[in-house]
Each structure stands twice: as C-alpha cells, then as structure tokens.
Amino acid sequence: MIPEIGYFALVLAMALSLLLCIFPLWGAHTGNLRLMRAAPSLAVGQCIFVLFSFAILIYITLTDDFTVAYVAHHSSSTLPWYYKVTSTWGGHEGAILLWLVMQSSWTALVALMSKSIPWILRARVLGVLGFLGVGFMLYTLWMSSPFERLLPYYPVEGRDLNPLLQDPGMIIHPPLLYMGYVGLSVSFSFAIAALLTGKLDNTWAKWSRPWTMVAWGFLTLGITIGSWWAYSELGWGGWWFWDPVENASLMPWLVATALLHSLAVTEKRGVFKSWTVLLAITAFSLCLLGTFIVRSGIIVSVHAFATDPDRGLYILLFLAVVVGGSLALYAARVSQVKSEGRYQFFSREVALWVNNIFLVVATLVVFLGTLLPMIHKELGLGSISIGVPFFNQMFAILVVPFALLLGVAPMLRWKQNKLPPLLRKWLVIAGATLVITAAWLFGSFDTVAPLTFVATALAVWIVLSTTVDFAQKISTQKSLSEGLKRLGLSYWAMVSGHIGIAFVIAGVTLTSAYSVERSVRMQPGDTATLNEYVYRFEGVKEIVGPNYSGHAGVVTVLKNNEKVTELLAEKRLYTIGMQFMTEAAIDDGFFRDLYLALGEQLDGKAWSLRIYHKPYVRWMWLGGILIAFAGFIVLADKRYRRNATPTNKQEVL
Amino acid sequence: MRFMIVFFLMICGSAFATQDKYEFANAERESTFRELTHELRCPKCQNQNIADSDALVAKDLRDKVLALVNEGKSKDEVIDYMIDRYGYFVHYQPPVTPATIILWVLPIFIVVAGFGFIVFRQKKASGKQAWSEQDEQLLNKLIKQYQRREQ
Amino acid sequence: MNRKLLGLVPFLIFILLCVFLYQGLFGNPRELQTGRLGQNMPSFTLPDLMDDSKQWQDSDLLGEVYLLNVWGTWCPTCIAELSYLTELREQGVRIIGLYYEQAYDPDFGDQFDINKLRAEVSSMLARTGNPYQFNILDLERTLALDLGVSGAPETFLVDKQGKILLHHTGDINQRVWRAKFAPKLMELTQ
Numbered sequence: 001m002i003p004e005i006g007y008f009a010l011v012l013a014m015a016l017s018l019l020l021c022i023f024p025l026w027g028a029h030t031g032n033l034r035l036m037r038a039a040p041s042l043a044v045g046q047c048i049f050v051l052f053s054f055a056i057l058i059y060i061t062l063t064d065d066f067t068v069a070y071v072a073h074h075s076s077s078t079l080p081w082y083y084k085v086t087s088t089w090g091g092h093e094g095a096i097l098l099w100l101v102m103q104s105s106w107t108a109l110v111a112l113m114s115k116s117i118p119w120i121l122r123a124r125v126l127g128v129l130g131f132l133g134v135g136f137m138l139y140t141l142w143m144s145s146p147f148e149r150l151l152p153y154y155p156v157e158g159r160d161l162n163p164l165l166q167d168p169g170m171i172i173h174p175p176l177l178y179m180g181y182v183g184l185s186v187s188f189s190f191a192i193a194a195l196l197t198g199k200l201d202n203t204w205a206k207w208s209r210p211w212t213m214v215a216w217g218f219l220t221l222g223i224t225i226g227s228w229w230a231y232s233e234l235g236w237g238g239w240w241f242w243d244p245v246e247n248a249s250l251m252p253w254l255v256a257t258a259l260l261h262s263l264a265v266t267e268k269r270g271v272f273k274s275w276t277v278l279l280a281i282t283a284f285s286l287c288l289l290g291t292f293i294v295r296s297g298i299i300v301s302v303h304a305f306a307t308d309p310d311r312g313l314y315i316l317l318f319l320a321v322v323v324g325g326s327l328a329l330y331a332a333r334v335s336q337v338k339s340e341g342r343y344q345f346f347s348r349e350v351a352l353w354v355n356n357i358f359l360v361v362a363t364l365v366v367f368l369g370t371l372l373p374m375i376h377k378e379l380g381l382g383s384i385s386i387g388v389p390f391f392n393q394m395f396a397i398l399v400v401p402f403a404l405l406l407g408v409a410p411m412l413r414w415k416q417n418k419l420p421p422l423l424r425k426w427l428v429i430a431g432a433t434l435v436i437t438a439a440w441l442f443g444s445f446d447t448v449a450p451l452t453f454v455a456t457a458l459a460v461w462i463v464l465s466t467t468v469d470f471a472q473k474i475s476t477q478k479s480l481s482e483g484l485k486r487l488g489l490s491y492w493a494m495v496s497g498h499i500g501i502a503f504v505i506a507g508v509t510l511t512s513a514y515s516v517e518r519s520v521r522m523q524p525g526d527t528a529t530l531n532e533y534v535y536r537f538e539g540v541k542e543i544v545g546p547n548y549s550g551h552a553g554v555v556t557v558l559k560n561n562e563k564v565t566e567l568l569a570e571k572r573l574y575t576i577g578m579q580f581m582t583e584a585a586i587d588d589g590f591f592r593d594l595y596l597a598l599g600e601q602l603d604g605k606a607w608s609l610r611i612y613h614k615p616y617v618r619w620m621w622l623g624g625i626l627i628a629f630a631g632f633i634v635l636a637d638k639r640y641r642r643n644a645t646p647t648n649k650q651e652v653l
Numbered sequence: 654m655r656f657m658i659v660f661f662l663m664i665c666g667s668a669f670a671t672q673d674k675y676e677f678a679n680a681e682r683e684s685t686f687r688e689l690t691h692e693l694r695c696p697k698c699q700n701q702n703i704a705d706s707d708a709l710v711a712k713d714l715r716d717k718v719l720a721l722v723n724e725g726k727s728k729d730e731v732i733d734y735m736i737d738r739y740g741y742f743v744h745y746q747p748p749v750t751p752a753t754i755i756l757w758v759l760p761i762f763i764v765v766a767g768f769g770f771i772v773f774r775q776k777k778a779s780g781k782q783a784w785s786e787q788d789e790q791l792l793n794k795l796i797k798q799y800q801r802r803e804q
Numbered sequence: 805m806n807r808k809l810l811g812l813v814p815f816l817i818f819i820l821l822c823v824f825l826y827q828g829l830f831g832n833p834r835e836l837q838t839g840r841l842g843q844n845m846p847s848f849t850l851p852d853l854m855d856d857s858k859q860w861q862d863s864d865l866l867g868e869v870y871l872l873n874v875w876g877t878w879c880p881t882c883i884a885e886l887s888y889l890t891e892l893r894e895q896g897v898r899i900i901g902l903y904y905e906q907a908y909d910p911d912f913g914d915q916f917d918i919n920k921l922r923a924e925v926s927s928m929l930a931r932t933g934n935p936y937q938f939n940i941l942d943l944e945r946t947l948a949l950d951l952g953v954s955g956a957p958e959t960f961l962v963d964k965q966g967k968i969l970l971h972h973t974g975d976i977n978q979r980v981w982r983a984k985f986a987p988k989l990m991e992l993t994q
Contacts (some may be wrong), residue, residue, distance in 0.1 A: 236705045243700050278814060285818075298828035301700050312829050320822050327815040334811035345775050357767035361760045368756050371821075372747070374828050381752050383836055385694045387745030388702070394760070418789070519674035526671045608674065696836055696954035709906055710954045713945050738952040740839040 003068050003147040006056035010145075013049035013104065014137035016042050020107075020130030024123035028196070036123035043111035043126055046133060047104040054101045057088050057146055067154040070094060070146040076158035076576050078547040079166075086171045087161040092295065092311075093146035095174060100136055102175070102182040107133060110186055110211070117207055124193035125186075132185050135318045143311050160547060160576035169229030177222030177249060181287040183215020184256060188284035191277045192326055195333045200273045205266040208280065210634045212263060213493070216256045217631020223249050224624030235582030235597045237517070237612045239620070242391045244299040247370045248290030251363050255283040258359035261352045264490075269349060269414060271341035274334045275356070281330060285323040286363075292319055299374055344416035351409035358402040365394045396451070403458035403505060406498060407465035411472075429468055433461045445514060452513040459506035466498050489637045493630040500626030507619030517612040523605055531613045533594060534558040540598075540607060548572040548581075553598040553607055557587065569598040569609070593617045675719055686722045689731055690715055692745050702745070714743075838952030838960075838971040845966045846950035853903045853939035854922055860940050862966065869992055870898040871985075872960040873935070873976075874953050877924050878906050882957040883932065885975040890933030892981070897989075901939035904948055904956045916943075961985060963992055 020042040027035025057070075061084050066072040074091040075084055089098040107129040114122050140146075164170075187208050194204035226249070231239040240246065259279040266276040293299055296312025343349040369386040376384050408426055437457040441448045473491070474483030520528050524539035538554040550572035557564045567585035574581060587594040592615045599608030677683040690704035695711040703711040703718070714735070721731045735743045747753045840846070845862045852858035873889060875882035893899055903925075907916060925939070942948050951960065954973065961970035970988055972980065 238705070241700070274811075282814075292825065296829060298825065298831070298833060300833045309829050316822070316825055316829065319825075323818055324815070324822070327818050331808070331811040331815050335807040343775060345772070350771055350775060353771050354767070357764060360767075361763050364763060365756075365760055368759065371824070372753065372756060374831070374833065375824050376752055377833075378824060378827050378831060379752065381750075383740060383742040384747045384753065385742050385745050386747045386756070387692075387694065387700075389692050389746040390756070393746075521672045521674065528671045696952075708955075713949055717949060737839050738950060739954070740837055740952065742836055743839075 002056060003060055003065070003149065006053045006060075007141070007145060007147040009049045009053040009056070010100075010137060010141055013046045013053065013100075014134060014141060016046035016049065017104075017130050017133040017137055020046060021127055021134055022130075023127075024130070025127035028120050028123045028127070033119060036119050039123050039126040039130075040111040043104075043107045043130070046130075047108035050100050050104040050137075054088070054097055057094065057097060058085055061085070061088050064158070066156065066158050067149050067151055068146075069148045069150045072150055072155050072158045074159070074161055076160040076547065078576070079158075079161055080546055082171070083161055083166050086165070088146075089174050090161050090165045090170070091146075093140070093144045093148075095178075096136065096140050096144050097146050098175060099178050099182065100133075100140060102178045103129075103133055103136055103185065106182050106186055110189075114207070121193050121197060121204065121207070124196050125189045128189035128192045129185065132189070132322070135322070139311075139314055139318070143308075143314055157576070160574060163548070163572065163574040163577070163579050163581040164233060167229060167233045169225055169233065173222060173225045173229055175222075176218050176225060180215050180217075180219025180222050180256075181252065181290070183211065183218055184252060184284045184287055186211040186215060187256075187259065187280045188326070191280035192329065195277060195326075195329050198333060198336065200277060200333075200337050202267045202270050202273075205263050205273075205276060209260075209263045209267060210637070212256065212259055212280075213631045213634045215631075216253070216260060217628045219249070219253050219256060220624060220628040220631060223253060224621050224628065227624070228621050231617070232584065232586060235584050236610075237515075237584070237595050237597075237614065239617070242369070242387050244301045244370050245290075245294050247366045248286075248293050251366050251370075252283050252286040252290065254359050254363040254366070255279055255286055258356045258363075259283050261355050261359075265349055265352050269341045269343070271343070271349060272353065272356075274330075274337045277334075278330060279356075281323070281326050285319075285326075286367075288315075288319045288322060292316055293370070299370065342415070346412065346417040346419055346422075348409065348412040348414045351405060351412050354405055355402070355409065358398060358405070362395065362398050362402075365391070365398070369394075396455070399458065399505065400454065403462055403501075406501065407461045410466065410469050410494060410498070425468070426465070429461070429465050433457050433464055436460050436464070449513060452509055455509035456506060459502040459509070462498055462502035462505070466495055466502075470495060489633050493633040496633065497627050497630030500623040500628075500630065503623030503626060504620045505623075507616050507621075507623060510616040511614050511620070515612060515614045515617070517610060519599075519608065519610050521602055521606050521608050528609075528611060530611050532559055533564065533613065534561075535596070535609075535611055537607070537609065539605070540601075543570060543572075545572065547576065548574045551598065551601075553596075553609060555585070555596055555609070557594060565594075567594070567596045569596040571598045588618060590618060591615060678723065682722050682725075685728050685731075686719060689718050689722070689728060693718065693732070693735055694743055694745055696739050696743060834973075836954060836971075836973050838968070840950075840952055840968050841971060843968060845962060845968060846947065848947045848950070850940050850942055850947060853901070853925065853941040856918075860938075865900065865962070866966050867964055868898055869961070869963050869989070870900050870937075872900050872902055872951075872962060874902045874904050874948060874951075874956050874958040874960075876904045876906060876956050877921075877928050879904075879956045881975045883928065885957055885977065886929070886932035886935060888977055888981075889935035892976075893935045898937055899935045901936040902947065902951075902953075903939050903941045904945065904953070905941070905943055961988060 020039060023035045023042065024039040027033065027038075060068055061071050061075050062081065064071070064075070064077045070091060070093050074094065075087040079087065088094045107126065110129060111126055114125065117125075190204055190208035190211070194200050223246075226246070227239045230241070231237065259276065262272055262276040262279055265272050292312065292315045294301070295315055296309070298312065341349070369391055373384050373386055376382070407429070408422075411422060411425070434457065437453060437460045440460070441453060441456055473487060474480060477483035477486055516530060518528060518530050522528065522537040524537055527534050527536045529535075534557070536556045536558065538556055540551045540553050543550050543552045550570055552568045552570045555567045555569065557567060565587045567587060569585040570583035572581045572583055573579070582597050585596045592613060595612035595614055597610045597612075599610060601607055675683075675686065677686065687704075691702050693703045693714060695701050695703050695706040695708055695714070697708045697710045698706045701711070703714045718731055718735075721734060726734070732744055741748050747756065749757075845865065847862045849859055849861050852860060871892075875886075877883065889899055905916075905921070929936075940947070945953075951968075952971070957975055959970075959972045959976055960968055962968055969992075970985065972984060974980075976985070
C-alpha cells in the first residue's frame with residue numbers, strides 16, 4: 001500500500017506541475033494577474049508532494065520491502081542504513097526521482113525567493129520550470145517508476161547495492177551533480193522568460209546571475225567529488241578518464257562558466273545580450289544531452305547504467321521539444337536585440353569575450369570527441385575511439401592562452417585601458433613567474449620536461465597576477481581594513497575561483513608528470529622502494545564487514561628507516577553479488593599521496609601489489625573546492641537578497 | 654617522461670625477493686610500455702584502456718605490447734601493429750581522415766571567427782567614440798575629487 | 805535578414821544532431837570490425853583441437869569459401885549458437901572452428917589438461933550437433949590476436965583466395981545470417 005501512496009503523490013505533483021506550467025504562462029500572455037499569482041503556491045505544492053514521494057521511497061528501502069522491484073534490485077537487508085538511504089539514488093529509477101526532488105525544490109525556491117521580480121517575468125520563469133517538471137514527472141510515472149511491484153513472486157533478499165557505490169563519495173556525488181544540472185534549468189527558465197517577454201535587458205541577467213552562480217558551484221563540487229570518488233574507489237589511481245559520462249558533466253560546466261562571465265558583462269555593460277541568452281539555453285541543453293547519453297546507452301561508457309531504448313526515445317523527444325523549442329524561440333527573437341555598449345579593444349568586455357571563446361571551444365572539443373565516434377560509425381565509416389591522448393593534447397593547447405588571459409583580464413577595466421603601464425606590470429609578473437616556477441620545479445624534481453614547466457608556470461602566473469591585482473585594489477584605499485571592506489563579494493568570488501583554477505592546473509600537471517607506480521609480487525617481509533619511501537609487506541589478514549568479507553594486505557611505509565604509516569589495502573568479496581572490489585589504501589598528504597592496491601594472491605604467501613606515488617594529486621580537488629566556493633559566495637551577497645536595494649554601482653564585476 | 658629513468662635507477666637498487674611484474678631492458682621501453690597500455694583501448698570491455706582492464710583480451714594485448722616493446726619496437730610501430738588487427742578503434746587517438754578532420758578544424762575555425770567577430774564589433778562600437786588625452790586627464794581629476802570627498 | 809539567418813544556425817545544428825542521436829538509439833555501439841577486413845588470412849601453423857599430430861596452416865584452408873567461428877565451451881553464447889551453425893552445415897556451409905581457450909595461460913601451462921578439454925568438447929558437440937569440419941586449437945590466442953578477435957563468439961567469412969570478407973561479433977542467428985552473411989555468400993557463388 002505504501003509504495004502506491006508514493007506513486008500517487010507523484011501523480012498529484014505532476015497535476016500541480018501541469019497547472020504550474022499552464023496558469024502563469026497563460027496569465028502572462030493575457031495579462032491576467034490572478035492566474036500569475038497562482039504560480040508560487042503551485043510551485044511549493046508540487047515540491048511537497050515530490051518530497052513526500054521521495055520520503056516514501058527512503059522509508060520502504062529502510063524497511064526492506066523487497067516486493068518493490070527497485071528495493072529488491074538495489075538494496076539488501078545486510079546493507080548498512082546509510083547505504084540503504086543512498087541506494088535510493090543508486091539505480092536508474094531512484095536517480096530520476098532524486099532529479100525530480102532537486103527540480104521541484106529549485107522551482108519552489110525560485111517561487112519563494114523571487115518576490116521582488118515583476119510578476120510577468122516571475123510567472124514565466126515558474127511556468128517554464130513547471131513545464132520541465134511535467135516532462136520529468138511524466139517520464140518517472142510512465143517509464144521509470146521506482147514504486148513498481150514484484151508481486152506475487154518477490155525475493156526474500158535484495159540483490160544489494162553495487163559495491164562500487166558503497167562509498168561516502170557516492171553518497172554526495174549524484175545529489176551535488178543533479179543540484180548543478182537542475183540549477184542550470186533556472187538560468188534556462190530566466191532566459192526563456194526573457195525571450196518570451198521580449199525584453200532582453202540587463203535586469204534578467206541580474207536576476208539570473210545568483211542562481212547560475214550557485215548551480216555552477218554545485219556542478220563544480222559534484223564533478224570534483226566524482227573525480228575523487230573514482231580515484232579512491234576504482235583502484236587504479238585514475239581521476240579523470242574522458243569517459244562519455246564524465247564528459248557529459250564537463251560540457252555543462254564549461255558552458256556555465258562561460259555563462260557566468262557573460263552574464264556579468266550583460267548585467268554591467270548591457271552588451272553580448274543575445275550571446276548570453278544562447279549560453280543559458282546551451283548550458284541546460286547540454287545537461288539534458290548528458291542525461292540522454294548516460295541513460296540511453298548510445299555510447300559505450302565505463303559507467304554501466306541500465307539502458308533501455310524506449311527510455312532513450314522519451315528523453316530524446318523531451319530534449320527535442322525543450323531545446324528545439326527554445327532555439328526556435330531564440331531564432332525568432334534574437335534579431336530584435338540591439339547592443340548599445342561601446343568599448344575599446346583593450347577592455348574587460350573583450351577579455352571576457354575571449355574567455356567565452358576559449359570555453360566554448362573547449363566545450364566543442366569535448367562535444368565532438370564524445371559524439372563523433374558514434375556519428376562516424378553511423379555514416380558507415382567504421383569504429384574509431386577518441387580518448388585520453390586526443391583530449392589531453394587539445395586541452396594542453398587550449399589552456400595556455402586561456403590561463404595567460406585569466407591572469408591579466410581581472411586587471412582590465414571596462415570600456416578602455418591604457419596599455420603601456422599594464423604591459424610593464426605584466427612583464428614584471430611574468431619574470432617573477434619564471435623565477436618562482438624554476439626554483440620550485442628544479443628544487444623538487446630531478447628532471448623537468450618543457451611542457452611540465454610551461455603548465456606549472458601558467459598556474460604560478462595566475463596566482464601571482466591575481467595576488468598583485470588584489471594587493472593593488474586594496475592599496476588604493478587608506479587602510480588595509482578599509483580596502484578589504486571595499487572589495488565586493490563578487491571580487492572575492494573571482495579571486496577564489498581563479499586561484500582554484502591555478503591549483504587544478506598545477507595539480508593535474510604535476511601529478512601527471514611525476515606520478516610513479518610499481519606492480520610487484522611480494523612475500524611477507526619483502527620490501528619495495530618507490531621514490532623516497534620503502535614499503536614493507538607484512539602479510540595479509542582476513543577482514544569481515546557487514547555485507548562483505550575479504551583480505552587486507554598490511555604494508556608498513558618507511559622513510560629513512562622511520563615508520564610513516566601503516567596501510568591496509570583491502571580486497572573485498574561482496575557476498576550477495578559475489579563481486580570482488582579493490583579498496584585502495586591511501587595515505588593522503590598536501591604534497592603527495594601514497595596509494596596502494598592489493599592484487600591477486602599468487603603462489604604460496606605471495607601477493608601482487610600495485611604501489612603508486614602521486615605528488616600534488618590533492619591540489620586538483622582542493623582547486624575544485626575553491627572554485628565551487630566562488631559560486632557559493634554570492635549567497636552572502638546582500639545585493640541578491642530579497643529586500644535589498646538594487647544595484648550597487650561600486651561593484652567590481 | 655624522462656623521470657622514468659630516475660625511477661628505473663631507483664628500482665634497480667632494491668633487488669630483494671620483490672619481483673616486478675614487467676621487466677624491461679631500459680627505462681625508455683618501460684615508459685613506452687606504460688604510455689601504450691594507457692592509450693590502447695580494450696576491444697571487449699566498456700570504455701577502458703588495456704592497463705586498467707581485467708578482461709582476457711586486455712591481458713593478451715598487454716602481453717603482446719610487452720613482447721613488441723622488448724623486441725625494440727617503437728611506440729608507433731606497436732600502435733600500427735594493433736590497428737592492423739583491431740582497427741582504429743583500438744587506439745584512443747583518432748586517425749586524421751576527411752571525416753575526423755572536423756575535430757581539429759572546427760575548434761580552430763571558432764577561435765578565428767570569434768576573434769574576427771570581436772575585432773569587427775569593437776571597431777563598429779568604438780567608431781563614434783574617441784578617447785583623447787584630455788578625457789583621460791579629466792577622468793583622473795574626477796577620480797581624485799571623488800576619493801577626496803570619500804575621506 | 806542576415807541576423808535572422810544567423811539566429812537560426814543553432815536551431816539547424818540541433819536538428820541535425822537530433823537525427824544522429826535518433827539513429828544512434830538503434831545502433832549497437834559495441835559492434836566491432838577487425839582491421840583485417842579485405843585482407844588475406846594471417847599465416848599460422850596450429851594443431852588440431854582433437855589431434856596433436858595434425859597441424860593446420862593457412863594454406864590448407866584455401867580453395868573453398870568458409871566460415872571461421874571463434875568459440876569455446878566456457879562461453880554460453882557460443883553453445884547457444886552451435887545448433888544453428890549445425891543447421892547451416894547441413895545446408896552445405898563449410899564451418900571451421902577456432903577454439904579460443906580461456907583457462908590456459910602460458911605462465912601456468914601445467915594446470916591445463918588437454919584431454920579433459922577434448923572430452924568436454926566431444927560431449928558438448930554430441931549434444932548440440934557438430935557444425936565444424938574441424939577445429940583449430942589456438943591455445944596462446946596468437947591467431948585470435950592476429951585476426952583482431954576480442955572474445956567469443958565471433959565469426960569470419962573467408963573466400964576461396966583466403967580473403968576475409970566479413971567479421972561478426974556476437975552470436976549468429978537466423979536474422980544475422982539473412983541480413984549479413986547470406987547476401988555476401990550469394991555474391992560469391994554467382
């Protein structure tokens with residue numbers, strides 16, 4: 001009975017969403033304020049029912065109701081309670097319900113937080129969000145309900161959650177990612193509402209900015225955690241594989257990053273209006289495209305998701321309606337947009353435009369690399385693979401001009417700049433960059449490849465020029481505290497984001513260049529040396545967990561004959577699915593990770609072990625967190641709070 | 654990739670009972686092997702390279718790569734050997750053909766078009782508005798006045 | 805006018821993309837073709853599965869059109885297709901087996917028992933019907949690697965001159981046979 005209530009709650013939510021889609025849009029079209037006024041309560045109402053339905057799914061999972069197909073397939077009675085909760089989004093149907101939870105919560109939040117927006121815009125934004133909600137709810141109810149029963153023949157025990165997903169990273173990774181994807185639907189709705197209204201002025205950009213920033217922050221965090229999860233859970237020390245599913249999350253991120261910068265130009269200077277709208281549409285379209293790629297199985301990915309052509313067809317149809325419709329609307333309205341702003345070549349406007357070009361080109365590279373193999377095959381030209389070597393090469397080329405620009409752009413003012421004083425400043429910073437990079441790399445490593453040097457220098461360049469700009473902005477004021485106070489929150493966000501990028505570049509470069517590994521066969525008592533560390537294999541002990549058993553290889557790590565740590569690299573056998581899992585042991589540090597994976601048992605007491613030494617690997621996740629933080633800073637910005645007075649002209653960006 | 658030499662010298666120093674899974678005549682071969690196993694795709698599995706995959710065919714390919722590298726074959730020779738047998742699918746770097754050239758041409762085109770557009774737009778937008786030395790002085794004066802008033 | 809057309813560009817690109825995505829839904833992304841297509845069979849010398857003293861060479865196979873079927877008793881899909889392949893043999897198709905052994909590994913050769921394997925193959929073929937003229941034993945999977953085989957079952961169509969015309973990964977059933985192999989075979993016999 002209880003699962004049916006969950007299903008019924010979703011039906012009600014969809015009914016409310018349908019009204020949310022029709023009433024305000026119709027009201028805005030006819031100028032009927034009463035219809036528009038219905039929007040916020042409908043938005044909150046549908047959210048309550050979706051949350052209720054999700055709560056029921058969690059309840060039936062916790063109570064081990066194996067008559068429900070989803071619970072039987074993705075949970076088991078031996079699963080710890082927290083993994084039972086996360087198993088509600090470990091499978092396809094539950095993941096889509098989680099998506100719905102995010103979608104309806106964002107919609108309700110927009111309804112509650114947009115009181116100062118004119119009714120006509122507010123109603124349209126909520127109407128578009130309602131439409132998206134209907135699309136996903138119909139999909140859930142029709143093709144992927146998590147409340148489906150297995151009656152009358154149901155199992156006494158569930159099939160357990162995929163062991164790969166039994167990890168803390170997995171608890172938070174999908175919700176964060178979905179927060180990001182769905183959050184971008186808010187930017188999308190603002191763009192569509194602005195197009196419908198026909199007024200593409202800077203007010204919509206101003207309203208859309210905080211939502212976009214926060215969504216982008218979540219997306220950044222989701223990708224970062226996903227990378228960290230792959231690193232710690234998959235057992236071969238990789239953190240990014242350019243897999244289609246990863247690419248599907250990277251593409252919206254790249255476009256959303258472009259969108260943030262473009263929104264700033266549109267809000268402050270009233271230029272690039274039609275471009276900004278197009279980016280907002282594209283960012284969310286790529287989220288939908290990613291969902292399609294992941295759920296339809298048209299591309300072979302290492303992340304195995306249950307796939308079904310019918311579901312793929314529905315998502316494609318939905319994609320075609322949403323994206324096709326909005327691009328058609330864009331085509332119809334864009335010719336009316338006129339930009340008035342004037343600017344010189346050396347101006348912040350142009351710098352941000354160039355930033356947008358590089359981000360869009362990066363997106364295009366990922367897009368082509370992900371989809372071209374499929375198209376190539378469809379055209380009867382045979383199978384090709386596009387992976388690590390291609391993407392690494394393209395991104396290595398793209399990052400150079402991008403990072404150079406990233407360093408100098410914040411120093412440029414709007415409209416025009418005088419070049420000579422800036423050039424002098426940049427030359428000094430460039431000189432300092434070379435010296436610091438050389439001292440750092442040649443001081444820490446025996447060999448430095450030219451490419452490694454260049455990439456590291458870019459990271460140093462970004463940090464130095466950001467710091468110089470920061471110092472100058474403060475020093476124009478009388479005192480330090482006064483200077484700090486005068487910096488707007490969006491300036492702080494920029495600093496955090498840019499320094500974060502520098503950390504990511506440095507981390508990726510250094511860990512790629514200087515990671516070393518050994519695959520060895522060891523008997524208890526044997527030692528292996530890798531860089532300055534000695535690994536002594538002490539033997540293997542049995543381990544027993546709640547739903548698994550297995551072995552743990554005990555390894556003592558020594559440096560200069562002193563014990564650094566003891567690592568337990570586990571090999572688990574999950575009893576229900578009879579799946580083997582490698583649980584790597586990691587000694588993490590700011591400057592290096594020691595990473596150890598237990599392989600198979602060889603003859604006698606010998607085991608095979610893989611040892612990795614990964615310098616600076618943590619920097620890229622640290623960078624990711626800094627970047628995400630930039631997105632959340634705006635939450636504290638009074639400018640975007642409900643009752644705040646509009647625009648503070650002093651704002652930096 | 655020269656750091657491999659250092660790495661190799663280090664492991665030569667520790668000749669206990671510990672055995673390395675793959676033995677090489679020199680460090681260059683070791684790094685070639687490592688690169689190859691990361692760039693060749695397992696034809697059977699989901700999207701994985703042959704270094705990470707546990708599939709039988711991945712092991713066969715790994716062993717073959719090891720044998721070829723230890724025979725002194727270069728990286729490109731090994732890649733060609735594999736492409737002869739498994740097609741272009743087996744290498745993660747796509748071949749340059751009329752159909753795949755778009756991978757490189759389109760990004761370059763967008764960069765060029767983007768720059769061209771902004772130069773064109775900026776010329777048009779700034780045409781009517783000239784910034785003179787006098788304007789600059791006036792601006793600086795105003796900024797100073799403003800700052801003084803703030804204090 | 806010009807601006808209007810420019811505004812339509814994203815829409816048109818998207819429509820084109822949708823066509824490809826739609827087609828992609830009905831394709832099989834995991835289907836693979838060997839790099840050997842259109843080339844001659846690689847040269848080899850390998851023993852017969854049932855008789856060590858009998859050695860097969862690539863030149864022994866010339867002169868007739870045949871299917872080379874890669875299989876093993878460890879692979880359920882291979883066993884499933886045996887009865888259909890036997891039907892094909894009865895219709896006059898020449899099928900040669902390439903036995904793809906999984907348990908054998910050159911490092912641990914002593915654990916592998918050829919007699920046990922032969923008994924297993926014999927009893928299996930007695931049950932399902934024997935589609936094969938003979939079986940080539942490729943213990944170290946060298947011929948399989950030369951052919952670009954990634955697993956089992958896989959089937960190659962080879963012509964009289966020893967040229968490889970078709971490569972199919974996955975099982976052969978009536979649908980696959982009619983769509984892929986039969987037309988090519990007709991072409992060859994004409």
